[in-house]
Amino acid sequence: MLELLRGLSGDMILSVEVIPLPPASFEASDGPVLNIRTRQNILPGYKGSVRGEYTQAVFPKYSLGTSQFFKTEKFGLLASYSIAPRKELKVSDSYINFIDAGNAVFANWETRMDRITRSQAQQGNLILDFTPSDRDELNLTANLLYSPDQEHAYTLGTEMRNGQGSPDSTLVTRSVLDEDRLNASVELNYRRSLGEKGASLKANAHYTYYELDRVQEGNSRYFDPSGAFLRDFSFATDADQQIDIYTGQLDLDVPIGKGNLETGVRGSFIESRNAIDYLDVNMEPPFDIAVTDRFSYDEEVYAAYASLYQEWSAWSLRLGLRAEQTQVRARSETLDEINNQDYLEWFPTLYLGRALGEKHSMALTYNRRLTRPNYQDLNPFRFFLNENDYNEGNPNLVPNFSHNFNLNLSLDNTYFIDLYYRDNGRYISTLSFQDNENQTLLQIKQNTLGSISYGLDFTVSKAVLDWWQVYAYNSLFYEEETLLAVLSEQETYTNRVSGYYGYLNNSLTLSGDGTLTGDVSLLYLSGFLHGSFKRSETIALSAGLRQSLWQGRASLSLVAEDLLGRANATYTSRYANQDNAFYSRPETRFIRLGFTYNFGNYRLQSRRADLRNTERDRIVED
Numbered sequence: 001m002l003e004l005l006r007g008l009s010g011d012m013i014l015s016v017e018v019i020p021l022p023p024a025s026f027e028a029s030d031g032p033v034l035n036i037r038t039r040q041n042i043l044p045g046y047k048g049s050v051r052g053e054y055t056q057a058v059f060p061k062y063s064l065g066t067s068q069f070f071k072t073e074k075f076g077l078l079a080s081y082s083i084a085p086r087k088e089l090k091v092s093d094s095y096i097n098f099i100d101a102g103n104a105v106f107a108n109w110e111t112r113m114d115r116i117t118r119s120q121a122q123q124g125n126l127i128l129d130f131t132p133s134d135r136d137e138l139n140l141t142a143n144l145l146y147s148p149d150q151e152h153a154y155t156l157g158t159e160m161r162n163g164q165g166s167p168d169s170t171l172v173t174r175s176v177l178d179e180d181r182l183n184a185s186v187e188l189n190y191r192r193s194l195g196e197k198g199a200s201l202k203a204n205a206h207y208t209y210y211e212l213d214r215v216q217e218g219n220s221r222y223f224d225p226s227g228a229f230l231r232d233f234s235f236a237t238d239a240d241q242q243i244d245i246y247t248g249q250l251d252l253d254v255p256i257g258k259g260n261l262e263t264g265v266r267g268s269f270i271e272s273r274n275a276i277d278y279l280d281v282n283m284e285p286p287f288d289i290a291v292t293d294r295f296s297y298d299e300e301v302y303a304a305y306a307s308l309y310q311e312w313s314a315w316s317l318r319l320g321l322r323a324e325q326t327q328v329r330a331r332s333e334t335l336d337e338i339n340n341q342d343y344l345e346w347f348p349t350l351y352l353g354r355a356l357g358e359k360h361s362m363a364l365t366y367n368r369r370l371t372r373p374n375y376q377d378l379n380p381f382r383f384f385l386n387e388n389d390y391n392e393g394n395p396n397l398v399p400n401f402s403h404n405f406n407l408n409l410s411l412d413n414t415y416f417i418d419l420y421y422r423d424n425g426r427y428i429s430t431l432s433f434q435d436n437e438n439q440t441l442l443q444i445k446q447n448t449l450g451s452i453s454y455g456l457d458f459t460v461s462k463a464v465l466d467w468w469q470v471y472a473y474n475s476l477f478y479e480e481e482t483l484l485a486v487l488s489e490q491e492t493y494t495n496r497v498s499g500y501y502g503y504l505n506n507s508l509t510l511s512g513d514g515t516l517t518g519d520v521s522l523l524y525l526s527g528f529l530h531g532s533f534k535r536s537e538t539i540a541l542s543a544g545l546r547q548s549l550w551q552g553r554a555s556l557s558l559v560a561e562d563l564l565g566r567a568n569a570t571y572t573s574r575y576a577n578q579d580n581a582f583y584s585r586p587e588t589r590f591i592r593l594g595f596t597y598n599f600g601n602y603r604l605q606s607r608r609a610d611l612r613n614t615e616r617d618r619i620v621e622d
Contacts, residue, residue, distance in 0.1 A: 045070075045071060045600070046068075046069065046070045046071075046600045047069045047598065047599070047600035048066065048067060048068045048069060048598070048599050048600050049066065049067045049596055049597060049598045049599070050064075050065070050066045050596070050597050050599075051064070051065050051066070051067075051594065051595065051596040051597070052064050052065075052594065052595050053592055053593065053594040053595075054592070054593045054594075055590050055591070055592040055593075056590060056591050056592075057088075057089075057587035057589065057590035057591075058088075058089045058587050059087040059088065059089060059587070060087075061084070061085070061086045061087065061088075062084075062085065063082060063083065063084035063085075064082065064083055064084075065080060065081060065082030065083070066080065066081055066082075067079070067080040068080070069600075073131075074130060074131050074132065075128075075129065075130055075131075076127075076128070076129035076130075076131075077126075077127070077128055077129075078125075078126070078127040079124075079125065079126050079127075080123075080124065080125045081122070081123070081124045081125075082122070082123050082124075083120070083121070083122045083123075084119075084120075084121050084122075084123075085119070085120045086117070086118070086119050086120075086121070087116065087117070087118050088116070088117045088119075088586070088587055089114065089115070089116055089117075089586075089587055090113075090114075090115040090117070090584060090585065090586045090587070091112070091113070091114055091115075091584070091585045092111075092112075092113040092115075092582055092583065092584040092585070093110075093111070093112055093113075093582065093583045094110070094111045094113070094580070094581060094582035094583070095108065095109065095110045095111070095580065095581055096108070096109045096434055096441055096579070096580040097579040097580070098434065098436045098439055099436050099577040099578075099579060100436065103577065104163060105163050105579075106162065106163040107160065107161065107162060107163065107168070107439065108160075108161045108162075108163075108165070109158055109159070109160050109161075109439075110158065110159050110161075111156055111157065111158040111159075111389075112156070112157050113154060113155070113156045113385065114154070114155045115152055115153065115154050115155075116152075116153045117150070117151065117152050117153075118149075118150070118151045118153075119147055119150040119151075120147065120148065120149065120150075121145065121146070121147040121150075122145075122146050122147070123143070123144065123145045123146075124142075124143070124144045125141075125142070125143050125144075126140075126141070126142040126143075127139065127140070127141050127142075128140040128141075134193075135192055135193040135194075136190075136191070136192050136193075137189075137190070137191045137192075138188075138189070138190050139188070139189040139190075139191075140186070140187070140188055140189075141185075141186070141187045141188075141189070142184075142185065142186045142187075143183075143184070143185045144183070144184045144185075145181070145182070145183040145184070146181070146182055146183075147179070147180070147181040147182075148180050148181075149178070149180065150178070150179040150180070150181065151176060151177070151178055151179075152176070152177040152179070153174075153175075153176050153177075154173070154174065154175045154176070154177070154218075154385065155172075155173075155174050156171075156172070156173040156174075156385060156386055157170070157171075157172055158170065158171040158172075158173075158386075167225040168225065169222055169223060169224055169225065169230065170222070170223045170225075170227075171220055171221070171222055171223075171386065171388075172220070172221050172223070173218060173219070173220040173221075173385070173386040174218065174219055175216055175217060175218030175219070175384070175385075175386075176216070176217055176218075177214065177215070177216045177383075178214070178215045178216075179212065179213065179214045179215075180211075180212070180213045181210075181211070181212050182209070182210070182211040182212075183208070183209075183210050183211075183619065184208070184209050184210075185206065185207065185208040185209070186206070186207050187204065187205070187206045187207075188204070188205045188206075189202070189203070189204050190202065190203045190204075191203075197255045198253075198255045198260075199252075199253060199254045199255060200252075200253045201250075201251070201252055201253075202249075202250070202251040202252075202253070202264075203248075203249070203250050203251075204247070204248065204249040204250075204251075205247070205248050205249075206245070206246070206247040206248075207244075207245065207246055207247075208243070208244070208245040208619075209242075209243070209244055209245075210241070210242070210243040210245075210619050211240075211241070211242050211243075212239075212240065212241040212242075213239075213240045214237075214238075214239045214240070214241075215236070215237070215238050215239075216235075216236060216237045216239075216383070216384065217234075217235075217236045218234065218235050218236070218384060218386065219232060219233070219234045219235075220232060220233045220234075220386050220387060233280070233387055234280070235278070235279065235280045235384060235387060236278070236279045236280075237276055237277065237278050237279075237291075237381075237382070237383075237384070238276065238277045239274070239275065239276040239277075239381055240274070240275055241272065241273070241274045241375070241376075241379070242272070242273045242274075243270065243271070243272045243273075243375055243619065244270070244271045244272075245268070245269075245270050246268065246269040246270075247266070247267065247268040247269075248266065248267050248268075249264060249265070249266040249267075250264050250265055250266075251263070251264035252264060256308070256310070257310060257312075258310060258311040258312065259308065259309040259310035259311055260308075260309050261306070261307070261308050261309075262306070262307045262308075262309075263305065263306040263307070264304075264305060265302075265303065265304050265305075266301075266302075266303040266304075266305075267300075267301065267302050267303070268299075268300070268301045269299070269300050270297070270298065270299040270300075270375075271297075271298055272295075272296065272297040272298070272375050272378070273296055274293075274294070274295040274296070274297075274379045274381065275293070275294050275295075276291070276292060276293055276379075276381045276382075277292050278291035278292050278382070280387075291334075291382055292334060293332055293333060293334040293335070293380055293381060294332075294333040294334075295330070295331070295332050295333070295378075295379050295380055295381070295395060296329075296330065296331050297328070297329075297330045297375065297378055297395075298328070298329045298330070299326070299327070299328050299329075299372075300326070300327045300328075301324055301325070301326050301327075302324070302325045303322060303323065303324045303325075304322070304323050305320065305321065305322035305323070306320065306321055307319070307320035307321075307349070308320070314354050314355040314356075315352070315353065315354050315355075316351070316352075316353040316354075316355075317351065317352055317353075318349065318350070318351035319349070319350060319351075320348065320349030320350075320367075321346065321347070321348050321349070322346070322347040322348075322349075323344065323345070323346055323347075324344070324345050324347065324370075325343075325344045326341065326342070326343055326344075326345070326399075327341070327342050328340065328341035328342075330378065330395050332380050332395050334380070335380055335395070337395060337396070339395055339396055341398065345370065345401070346368070347367070347368045347369065347370070348366070348367065348368055349366070349367045349368075350364075350365065350366045350367070351363060351364075351365050352364045352365075359411075359412045359413050360409075360410060360411050360412065361409075361410045362407075362408060362409045362410070363406075363407075363408045364406070364407055364408075365404075365405070365406045365408070366403070366404065366405050366406075367403075367404050368401065368402070368403055368404075369401070369402050369404065370399045370400065370401045370402070371399060371400050371402070371427075371428060372399045373394075373397040373398075373399070373428055373445070374445075374619070375619060376393065376619075377393055377394060377397060377428070377445040378393060378394065378395050378397055379393035379395070380392065380393050380394065380395045381393050388439060388440045388441065389440070389441045390440075390441075390442065390443070391442075391443040391444070392442055392443070392444050393444075393445070394444055394445050394446060397428060397445060397446070397447060398426070398447055400424065400425040400426040400427050400428055400447060400448075400451075401425045401426075402422055402423060402424045402425050402427075403422070403423040403425075404420070404421075404422050405420065405421045405422070406418055406419070406420045407419045407420075414460060414461060414462045415458070415459070415460055416457075416458070416459040416460075416461075417456070417457070417458055417459075418456070418457040418458075418459075419455075419456050419457075420453075420454060420455060420456075420457070421452075421453075421454040422452065422453045422454065423451075423452055424451035424452060424453060425450070425451065426447040426448055426449065426450070426451075427447070427448045427451035427481060428445055428446075428447055428448075429445070429446060429447075429448050429451075429481060429483065429530075429531035429532075430443065430444075430445055430530060430531040430532075430533075431443070431444055431445070431446045431483055431486075431531045431532045432531070432532050432533065432573045432578075432580060433485075433486050433487040433488075433532075433578070434487065434577075434578055434579075434580055435487050436487075436577055441580060442487075446483065446484070446486075446531075448481045448482060448483045448484075448531075449482045449483060449484060449492060450481070450482045451479075451480065451481045451482070452479075452480050453477060453478060453479045453480070454477070454478055455475055455476055455477030455478060456475070456476050456477075457473065457474065457475045458473075458474045458475075459471075459472065459473045459474070460472045466509075467508060467509040467510070468506065468507075468508055468509075469506070469507040469508075470504070470505070470506055470507075471503075471504075471505040471507070472502075472503070472504045472505075473501075473502065473503040473504075474500070474501070474502050474503075475500065475501040475502070476499075476500055477498070477499055477500075477501065478496075478497070478498050479496070479497050479498075479499075479528065479529045480494060480495070480496045480497075480529075481494070481495050481529055481531070482494045482495075483495070483531070483532060485575070485576060485578075487577075487578070488575070488576040488577055488578055489576060489577060490575075490576045493532070493575050493576065495529055495531075495532060495533075495534065495575075496529075497527055497528060497529050497534060499525070499526040499527045499528060500524070500525075500526045501524070501525050501526070502522075502523070502524045502525075503521070503522070503523050503524075504521065504522045504523075505519065505520075505521040506518075506519065506520045506521070507519055508520070510545075514548075515547060515548040515549075516545070516546070516547050516548075517545070517546050518543070518544065518545050518546075519542075519543065519544045519545075519546075520541075520542070520543045520544075521540075521541075521542050521543075522539070522540070522541050522542075523538075523539070523540040523541075523567075524537075524538070524539050524540075525537065525538050525569075530571055532573045532575075532578070533571035533572060533573045533581075534571070534572050534573075535569045535570075535571055536569045536570040536571075536572070537569070538566060538567055538568065538569045539564055539566040539567070540561070540562055540564070540566070540567040540588070541562070541563040541564045542559070542560065542561045542562065542563065543559070543560050543563065544557065544558060544559040544560070545557065545558045545559075546558075552598070553597065553598050553599075554595070554596060554597045554598065555595070555596050556593075556594070556595050557592075557593070557594040557595075557596075558591070558592070558593055558594075559591070559592045559594075560590075560591045560592075561588060561589065561590055561591075561592075562588040562589040562590070563589075565589055567588040567589070568583070568584060568585045568586070568588060569583075570582070570583040571583075571584075
């Protein structure tokens with residue numbers, strides 16, 4: 001989803017709609033749904049644009065793109081292409097305190113990591129429309145993201161000290177990770193209007209192909225406190241992943257009274273094939289059989305659903321029910337494990353709302369959702385920072401099911417209050433475990449034993465003055481996760497945090513004719529949970545200006561992000577015999593200059609086309 005949004009230009013996106021309580025026709029995935037609405041010509045004609053952006057962070061970056069719109073009476077075309085060569089720096093500082101059986105620290109490791117990433121991502125998007133009659137609409141959408149020769153160069157320096165703080169040795173690791181990524185999708189939508197009352201029949205077919213080739217080579221060199229060479233260690237991995245996703249959906253929408261009934265069926269079929277080879281020491285075969293692996297994952301989901309929406313007097317009601325039959329077959333050759341799942345689950349949805357006069361309303365909502373693991377997290381493969389610090393996939397992950405309750409109050413269509421409670425079930429979380437005996441650190445995704453959250457949100461959206469619009473979001477929350485403490489003397493650990501999240505955005509019209517606008521935003525987060533970690537306080541201040549030129553034919557924008565340099569957090573995992581932390585600093589602080597020029601009949605009106613993503617979201621672009 002992030003890569004798709006990066007590739008779509010601002011003039012293509014009409015809106016990004018957040019649907020907090022999606023109807024039963026949507027995937028039973030956890031959380032709100034993003035519905036991306038794109039622009040298309042509604043009147044015959046042509047318009048297009050070219051755009052460029054220059055970003056100055058630690059390293060300079062630029063992107064170039066073009067969008068083309070063309071419309072006849074029956075055909076419509078929207079096409080875009082962008083290229084974004086990038087060089088990015090990420091710096092991380094981390095520590096581990098290794099603890100013995102007597103609960104005393106016997107070793108302390110402090111590491112500084114520099115990662116330089118070079119990439120040349122290219123993205124193309126195509127939307128074709130055909131309207132053969134007043135009742136029929138046909139839409140074809142294609143997206144292609146190609147990122148060849150992406151390189152991550154890692155340099156890690158580790159100082160190892162004993163329990164008294166005296167230097168013991170140092171470790172320097174250099175590794176290079178080369179990747180080629182391809183993410184392509186095509187989607188076909190058909191809609192037919194039925195009769196005079198607004199009934200419709202919709203059909204959807206979707207295919208995604210994803211391919212990742214990843215090669216890593218690394219070398220670690222150990223030195224004594226005087227700087228004399230002790231020994232070295234070399235390692236290499238060669239991994240590839242191929243994912244095919246097929247989905248099909250059929251919906252019937254029928255007006256009933258002052259509402260509608262929507263019902264349909266859906267099927268999705270996922271095939272994931274993965275392989276990794278690992279070499280150590282002499283960088284030659286044979287492979288290390290303990291790490292080398294072949295992993296396959298096949299998933300089939302069949303769904304049927306119905307959703308009823310009705311209004312009467314001051315009340316509105318939405319009832320939905322979705323049934324999903326899931327079959328999973330996952331196999332790891334090296335681990336000799338087969339993770340088969342076969343289950344039928346029901347997902348009800350309830351919305352009950354009441355208008356309290358013309359400008360006030362309240363609503364009670366409930367839904368049951370699930371979150372399935374990302375494909376990358378299921379792979380039992382390892383990515384090494386060095387031989388002592390690595391990430392590992394978990395083929396035993398299972399979906400987590402959540403119950404979500406909300407009580408909403410809207411006052412004067414300006415002030416919004418949301419009281420919520422969520423039982424997140426066996427939430428899929430990122431956990432860190434240090435092995436004190438072997439002095440290693442493992443990052444792994446794992447199902448927690450339980451997770452709950454509740455809070456109170458307060459939102460204000462109003463015009464302070466004719467030229468000043470304010471949006472303020474405030475949240476008081478409590479988060480709790482209970483995890484299985486794999487490498488600790490205690491069996492379980494419950495991580496808790498209470499905090500505050502605040503976001504303030506000011507939209508300003510700075511000229512009488514409205515051509516110069518500004519935006520200033522401030523985000524504050526007191527802390528949060530990240531699996532076994534607690535996230536520290538962060539503050540992000542951003543500002544931007546946009547000047548419309550030549551009666552809207554062009555625009556010039558200037559944006560500055562993270563002006564205070566406090567947008568990045570420290571993550572700390574500390575309990576029982578676990579004590580480690582890291583502080584990562586990607587290039588969140590930058591200045592970006594952008595220019596867009598529109599040509600053709602650029603004032604053509606537009607209509608909406610929707611882009612919905614479900615199974616594709618489980619492909620994680622690192």
